[in-house]
Amino acid sequence: MKTWKKKLTKENMAIMALLGILLMVIAIPVKKTETQKDQTAAPENKSTASGTQETEEEDNTGGYAGELEERLESLLASMEGVGNVKVMVTLDSSREQVVEKDIPSTMDTTKETDSTGGSRDVINSRQEETTVYVTDSAGNKTPYVSKIREPSIEGVTVVAQGGGNAVIQKNITEVIQALFGIEAHKIKVVKMK
Known part of the structure; x- marks a missing residue:
């Protein structure tokens, strides 16, 4: 019995105190990450004076521009004489949700x-x-979105293997004009190195 009391003195008390502190340190970050996940789960809405709404997720137009670039690249690559192609599309604004x-x-x-x-x-x-507001099953009111306006295209740059040929440049420019309805001076086609 004496040996047990000896071991329970200074060294063991210090070890038990350190274990208690370690458990507290481990438990604290778990609680913070759970609340951070809850806060980031629902995107915040920003209302603008023109009756439109933008969410932070939609404010990033890279997804829309990236999708346009991929689709245009695959279309242009299938044209005769174009060869390998890279496309960059610039947009003039972000996506808008028009509120009723x-x-x-x-x-x-x-x-x-x-x-x-x-x-x-x-x-x-x-x-x-x-x-006009819509009430969901939980009783939350959200503005009724009547339509979503995608951003308009400001300019397109195409880098293609066949971009040095004037006929290929003209064909690429005409295709982009037909697809996006932008003027020829907002389209640049160059040869890939």
């Missing part, structure tokens, strides 16, 4: 006649604008 608005208006017309026989029409009009 309820805009009731009233108009009153009054005809006034004065003592000299003159008359005039007085028109009073009033218009209000309110956002």
Whole structure:
């Protein structure tokens, strides 16, 4: 029994205290990461004055531009004489969600006649604008999105193996103009090294 009491003294108490501190250190980061996951699970909405909404996830237009680039690369690579191709598409803004608005208006017309026989029409009009909300099963209200506007294309650059040939350049430029409706001066085709 004496040996057990000896071992329970200073050394063992210090080891037990260190073990307790170690357990606390291990438990603290687990709680913080769970709350961080909860906060990042739902993207924040940013409302703009024009009745549109952007989410942080959608604010990054790299996905949309990247998809356009991949599709255009595969299309141009299948054209005769183009060869290997790289495409870069630049956008002028980010994706917008157009929020539905309820805009009731009233108009009153009054005809006034004065003592000299003159008359005039007085028109009073009033218009209000309110956002339409949708309530989900949990009771949360979110604005009703009527449509999503993709950003417009500002310019396209194509680097192609056949980009040194004037006929190939013209064909690539015409294809991009037909697909995206942008002017020829916003398209640049160059030869790949």
